[in-house]
Amino acid sequence: MEHLDEQERQNAWNEIEESLRNGKIDQFRAEFLELHPYDQARIFEELEESLRQEIYMYVSPEEMADVMEHVDDEEVEPYFSEMDPRFASDVFAEMSSDDAVDIMNQLDKDKVASFLTIMEQEDAQEIKDLLHYEEKTAGSIMTTEYVSLKASMKVQEAMNHLRTEAPDAETIYYTYVVDEDKRLVGVISLRDLIISEPEWTIEEAMSDRVVSVSVAKDQEEIAQMMRDYDFLALPVVDFQDHLLGIITVDDIMDVMDEEASDDYSKLAAISDVDGPNDNAFTSAKKRLPWLIILLFLGSLTASLISQFEEQLNQVAILAIFIPLIAGMAGNTGTQALAVAVRGIATGEIRKQGKVRMMFREASTGLITGVVCGLIIMGIVYVWQGNFFLGVLVGISIMSALIVATIAGSFVPLIMDRLNIDPAVASGPFITTINDLISILIYFGMASAFMNLLV
């Protein structure tokens, strides 16, 4: 079986919709539940409310939980609102606690409180514990549904324990070992467990070189670690090494996607990539704040140029090269920025040191500046037949590129030092700074050598 392509999903959708409309419960259940929950969720989202209400009647809270875990967190609110509250709270109880918390973080506090009240004590407590942790930390993405083993257990005993616990645990491929005080002391993979002798103790079979993360650690750093170390799971501990939960690789893949979209969006100056169900108004609302800020920043550039109205009146041709010089400064600054932001995100820059990086960027700016400066000097000379104009534009571009490259890498490094996410220093801001600097250089030099130009 290939996974469902557009056509197959459409066919499945048609069949399922028909069964629902005709009230054929068994047929609906057979068709719907044979699909992967990811595809179930895609079809579920396309149905109208009356049919969704039928589904709530025909599937169990556990089956619905699987579907809800595959709906985008930001789209899920209306579905929980339209469900019968008792059914909704049962669905939450059946979900992985980390996924349930991700969704609850999107809901009204009142609604969350009422769901938690109806829910069974134990399930509610698990979710409440997780709701405390700050977003984007280890605590917020970990699950508390894991199996742990005691160091003193026998391997045989441990296997039996895993067999019983397997259905409720997020993973049993890596199991963490704790001492009497619930402190993390080791890790054993299922792979090692099945090749160990049944009568060994876990302490003998496990590895005591277990890597853990603190509950407050940033999710992006955790993603880096899991990728670098090829982990399938990672235990989360408090400051006394008590095991609090585990993070599994499937959650980390979502984190990687989220962080990549985030960096990408900021480089493009959108606060958030539009969701699939956004209409034009929602999209415009997300983009307008940036555009309005940029409009004011752009007015700064305009007002700077207006200071040189006199020069423009004398040599109107100066205006021709404004977008070229500002544009090149913007482009090169964005390049330097992107290198710095990715370098910080992947941890490369921490390894090689910031001073070395700054020095390299300055030299890179020098090289690219000289090359581009010489090229444009030639172009302008040939095109306009004016040697001094060529020199002026060439030197302006050279200086602008050097300054812009340094600015592009310096700003994110400073922000990282100040513990601000460097991606916030998004492309357009760097571009505006570089616009201003490059225009200042250009008109500054034009004023100084005005007598050569007229």
Added chain:
Amino acid sequence: MEHLDEQERQNAWNEIEESLRNGKIDQFRAEFLELHPYDQARIFEELEESLRQEIYMYVSPEEMADVMEHVDDEEVEPYFSEMDPRFASDVFAEMSSDDAVDIMNQLDKDKVASFLTIMEQEDAQEIKDLLHYEEKTAGSIMTTEYVSLKASMKVQEAMNHLRTEAPDAETIYYTYVVDEDKRLVGVISLRDLIISEPEWTIEEAMSDRVVSVSVAKDQEEIAQMMRDYDFLALPVVDFQDHLLGIITVDDIMDVMDEEASDDYSKLAAISDVDGPNDNAFTSAKKRLPWLIILLFLGSLTASLISQFEEQLNQVAILAIFIPLIAGMAGNTGTQALAVAVRGIATGEIRKQGKVRMMFREASTGLITGVVCGLIIMGIVYVWQGNFFLGVLVGISIMSALIVATIAGSFVPLIMDRLNIDPAVASGPFITTINDLISILIYFGMASAFMNLLV
């Protein structure tokens, strides 16, 4: 144990270097091999060549293979060149075949051929088979070191088989089941295996709803699938459903990182994010091609403006707003581009349909255009006290934003339709197109209403 921070790695590095310099083999081995291969690789890369040569003497090919799997593919070439060729080919033989192939794709064809000649027949064949597949397809990222089970085996027998094969297999957590013709017929997780009765056959215990990918499938789509479906492994098949290899989640995390960096770099117009060991010349060489193309595109803008020299001579103040209008068109185009590129990358756009997306973007452009146009109209009127200039700039920005938004989303959609990676339509190209369009609109309107302005 936390993973190594900068300080701890520095300490380990000092100790290891000292042991190497003093020829204390046992002490070096103890200190080096206790580290995670990821950290081994980081320290290894920092050592000078004479010390690396010592390491090649003191560790086994298998231990070196672990280190090499954690060195960046693009940095690995000098190490294999400086090794004794026999040792190097032993290291390749010990690596996961998929990782070995990734590295060989970076080496000279001559070198690869000579390594393969020295290597044992069987290992060489495995690598040769994989070298055929095109880069960035399932074939190029899959491994052939997997365990498969026959449908007729008993569970007990299968467990014994896994125990023997575990050390050489990439994963045993998901095992694929084949029929007599090596065709894929099912999948069984180790989890299901340990809770099944020993005397059942695999056919009874397995799931026959196994998702597979074709060997030519694009790696980005595979990453989407594994993330959506929460898979830890995925089988790769040919067109007749023969099992060829498996793809594991750790390779997919590298793919996700690579694709995210790729999209990000293209938005910023760098061909490749600089590697950690790049010097200024290498960085400049990577950025200059883009900058030079953009320089010529920028000259187009300049030459377009020069067509309006007459208008500029009459109303020099017109020049003031050129960067603002071009900049806003560039910004809004980049926003639309980013939304489209991310939407294609995550598969969202395929779900909602391209026509709907285009319509939404056009409406979004209209809304943002009207809002920004009105704001700038006010600013210009208050600042310059010239009503017509305000209207001119306002209407220009409004039209530019609408056109730029449509262009920003239309171009990547067209490229996707033509099977070109839409990320190639990088920010600066869209920006240049939008520069040209917006300047044309601005000066076109200025020419038409010149008598109102002077």
